[in-house]
Amino acid sequence: MRAGDCVTAEALVALLLNDMRNDNSTHRVIQYLRHLAAGQEGGTRLPSVRALMRMLGAGPVTIAAAIRRLAEEGLVDARPGLGTFVAAPAEAKGPAAADLAWQTVALGPTRGSTEALAELALVPTPAALALNAGYLPEDLQAGTLIGAAAARALRRPGVWGRMPPEGLHALRAWFAVAADSFRPHEVTICPGTQAALAAAFRALALPGDPVLMESPTYVGALAAARAAGLRPVAVPIDESGLRPELLETSFRASGARLLYCQPTYANPTGAVLTAERRAAVLDIVHQAGAFAIEDDWARDFSLEGSAAPAPLAALDPAGHVILVRSLTKCAAPGLRIGAIAARGAALERLRAARLIDDFFVPGILQETAVQLVTAPAWERHLRRLRTALRARRDALAGELRRAFGPPCLAHLPAGGLHLWVRLPEGVSDIEACERARRADILVSAGRHWFPAEPPGSYLRLSFAALAPEAAGEAVARLVGAIG
Numbered sequence: 001m002r003a004g005d006c007v008t009a010e011a012l013v014a015l016l017l018n019d020m021r022n023d024n025s026t027h028r029v030i031q032y033l034r035h036l037a038a039g040q041e042g043g044t045r046l047p048s049v050r051a052l053m054r055m056l057g058a059g060p061v062t063i064a065a066a067i068r069r070l071a072e073e074g075l076v077d078a079r080p081g082l083g084t085f086v087a088a089p090a091e092a093k094g095p096a097a098a099d100l101a102w103q104t105v106a107l108g109p110t111r112g113s114t115e116a117l118a119e120l121a122l123v124p125t126p127a128a129l130a131l132n133a134g135y136l137p138e139d140l141q142a143g144t145l146i147g148a149a150a151a152r153a154l155r156r157p158g159v160w161g162r163m164p165p166e167g168l169h170a171l172r173a174w175f176a177v178a179a180d181s182f183r184p185h186e187v188t189i190c191p192g193t194q195a196a197l198a199a200a201f202r203a204l205a206l207p208g209d210p211v212l213m214e215s216p217t218y219v220g221a222l223a224a225a226r227a228a229g230l231r232p233v234a235v236p237i238d239e240s241g242l243r244p245e246l247l248e249t250s251f252r253a254s255g256a257r258l259l260y261c262q263p264t265y266a267n268p269t270g271a272v273l274t275a276e277r278r279a280a281v282l283d284i285v286h287q288a289g290a291f292a293i294e295d296d297w298a299r300d301f302s303l304e305g306s307a308a309p310a311p312l313a314a315l316d317p318a319g320h321v322i323l324v325r326s327l328t329k330c331a332a333p334g335l336r337i338g339a340i341a342a343r344g345a346a347l348e349r350l351r352a353a354r355l356i357d358d359f360f361v362p363g364i365l366q367e368t369a370v371q372l373v374t375a376p377a378w379e380r381h382l383r384r385l386r387t388a389l390r391a392r393r394d395a396l397a398g399e400l401r402r403a404f405g406p407p408c409l410a411h412l413p414a415g416g417l418h419l420w421v422r423l424p425e426g427v428s429d430i431e432a433c434e435r436a437r438r439a440d441i442l443v444s445a446g447r448h449w450f451p452a453e454p455p456g457s458y459l460r461l462s463f464a465a466l467a468p469e470a471a472g473e474a475v476a477r478l479v480g481a482i483g
């Protein structure tokens with residue numbers, strides 16, 4: 001069978017071919033092959049590389065890249081010397097699957113889904129515009145600096161030995177100064193702040209307890225709280241962050257003793273808690289005899305030239321605020337280093353939880369982190385980063401407002417990595433997300449970010465991964481996908 005014979009939507013393919021002749025990028029080749037493969041049986045032969053080159057006017061490298069990408073997705077089988085074929089469905093391959101149904105019975109109920117989190121952690125293929133990630137793309141990472149820091153770290157004595165469970169003193173001291181409100185002995189080093197959050201939810205509450213959470217909030221925090229058996233209770237926020245009157249009522253109604261919040265450049269909205277509200281929120285937390293986990297992940301992503309407001313923890317000498325900070329976010333995703341700071345019995349409980357989790361963070365990572373943040377070039381990296389992120393934020397926000405109208409963004413976030421986009425009336429976030437994925441643009445559906453019912457349809461877009469000159473193309477793909 002010739003591939004061209006089996007295409008059902010012939011008109012569409014003709015259009016695509018026409019388009020292809022004007023644009024021979026890998027993306028277009030992928031689109032074309034997807035349409036050829038759609039609905040075909042496994043084993044159907046697709047046109048040869050040479051035929052594709054002739055039909056599409058694309059070079060062999062472009063065609064090979066497109067085939068490789070589709071093979072990685074499991075859509076095609078590329079058999080060297082034989083050709084390219086539509087792949088057989090996964091379940092048809094290999095021996096008959098064992099009956100594992102007993103596991104479902106043995107495991108019982110799940111503690112919430114991690115689907116949304118897995119979506120964020122997805123490593124994108126090269127052709128995709130990855131606006132779903134919460135990390136710096138390669139061109140903004142501190143790769144060269146980390147390489148030099150790792151080389152110095154490797155020469156440190158005892159780097160492969162056992163580390164203190166609370167972390168290296170030099171790194172704890174650096175985090176203490178950066179947090180501006182704790183002393184080194186109150187800081188514990190963690191392999192990223194996700195680990196810090198997971199330990200905090202387990203250490204500071206018992207399964208079944210309520211935990212107040214901003215609505216919307218970070219999906220990773222929601223997943224970690226649920227995995228600890230806690231019950232997230234939504235406290236709606238506006239662009240100035242938590243609303244004190246609603247927070248007070250929520251503490252009273254739920255009896256919660258724990259709040260998770262992001263007062264500075266919240267993920268996903270970018271909201272910043274005003275100075276007045278900071279004082280009010282702390283007062284309410286004190287009155288409730290509660291703890292507040294302050295996730296200060298975005299402090300280094302201040303985009304308007306002024307420093308980020310002091311953390312809530314700086315106003316709290318009484319040990320109510322547990323502060324979490326990330327180095328991973330502003331360095332590179334692979335440098336999994338974060339810190340959690342607390343006082344009193346809460347510190348002891350957190351340290352015990354961390355010890356149970358993994359004893360200590362590898363010395364090579366901690367030493368590399370110390371070498372990195374004490375290098376003179378570190379501050380230069382942060383300055384360059386902020387300038388680049390600001391340009392990316394402005395370009396994407398500008399294109400979005402032009403395409404969807406100004407109300408699609410309630411405000412321009414003064415920091416962070418994300419835009420929180422309200423979709424037009426009647427557009428489902430899940431469908432928009434899925435259609436965007438098919439157009440090779442990855443975004444995150446808003447509903448996952450709400451602890452309870454979403455009040456509207458939103459997408460979270462990360463502007464970090466998108467060079468300013470690519471913003472127009474990204475929004476055009478999004479508009480095309482949403483329709």
Ligand SMILES: Cc1ncc(COP(=O)(O)O)c(C=O)c1O
Nearest residue numbers: 134192193194218267297326328
């Ligand atoms: C608000 C927030 N907190 C914590 C994390 C976890 O960051 P990491 O574990 O990489 O430090 C993330 C990552 O996306 C985040 O967005």
